[in-house]
Amino acid sequence: RKEVEQDPGPFNVPEGATVAFNCTYSNSASQSFFWYRQDCRKEPKLLMSVYSSGNEDGRFTAQLNRASQYISLLIRDSKLSDSATYLCVVRTRSNDYKLSFGAGTTVTVRA
Amino acid sequence: GAVVSQHPSWVICKSGTSVKIECRSLDFQATTMFWYRQFPKQSLMLMATSNEGSKATYEQGVEKDKFLINHASLTLSTLTVTSAHPEDSSFYICSPTAGLGHTDTQYFGPGTRLTVL
Numbered sequence: 001r002k003e004v005e006q007d008p009g010p011f012n013v014p015e016g017a018t019v020a021f022n023c024t025y026s027n028s029a030s031q032s033f034f035w036y037r038q039d040c041r042k043e044p045k046l047l048m049s050v051y052s053s054g055n056e057d058g059r060f061t062a063q064l065n066r067a068s069q070y071i072s073l074l075i076r077d078s079k080l081s082d083s084a085t086y087l088c089v090v091r092t093r094s095n096d097y098k099l100s101f102g103a104g105t106t107v108t109v110r111a
Numbered sequence: 112g113a114v115v116s117q118h119p120s121w122v123i124c125k126s127g128t129s130v131k132i133e134c135r136s137l138d139f140q141a142t143t144m145f146w147y148r149q150f151p152k153q154s155l156m157l158m159a160t161s162n163e164g165s166k167a168t169y170e171q172g173v174e175k176d177k178f179l180i181n182h183a184s185l186t187l188s189t190l191t192v193t194s195a196h197p198e199d200s201s202f203y204i205c206s207p208t209a210g211l212g213h214t215d216t217q218y219f220g221p222g223t224r225l226t227v228l
Contacts, residue, residue, distance in 0.1 A: 044204075046217075087154070096160075099217060
């Protein structure tokens with residue numbers, strides 16, 4: 001079983017729409033959770049960390065459900081510039097704090 | 112965020128040749144360097160971890176004699192793909208870090224796209 005699994009999508013949404021997707025992780029001892037954004041042929045860039053109580057950064061809201069071992073990302077009022085692949089990333093102390101990456105969820109926002 | 116550079120950004124080489132990729136952390140001292148590769152539509156896979164002045168630790172399935180890592184200073188690490196073959200064609204990304212705590216943000220270099228003919 002993969003450490004981090006994501007729905008690859010793609011999610012095709014019109015501008016202004018709300019889009020949400022989840023990721024599941026297999027190691028219950030995982031401590032830190034992140035969403036990274038990766039544009040085509042570019043490196044991943046940190047979008048936001050995910051905190052236990054859930055957190056919001058502008059139009060982006062992240063939630064963590066430890067009991068079910070999933071995290072979610074919701075994008076409100078989608079912009080064309082939100083088109084990217086969103087990587088779910090997990091860090092686990094028992095894995096020497098190395099990051100484990102999901103394969104990404106592709107979001108395409110159309111005009 | 113931290114400034115990380117990688118060179119070259121892309122390279123095309125013939126099968127059997129060696130390719131060296133440089134990664135520099137420009138505004139902090141990287142005690143640890145992670146090297147990843149990413150095949151199309153797949154996740155980043157960790158290849159190896161190196162600490163400055165020490166030998167790299169390779170992940171299972173990654174040949175240490177094929178992927179030579181040097182981390183001689185706190186600002187520079189190199190990955191050399193020796194005797195490259197078409198199956199080594201991938202996107203190689205370095206990630207230097209100054210810490211390994213669970214709250215430490217990890218930054219990534221811009222990546223090197225290797226194509227082996």
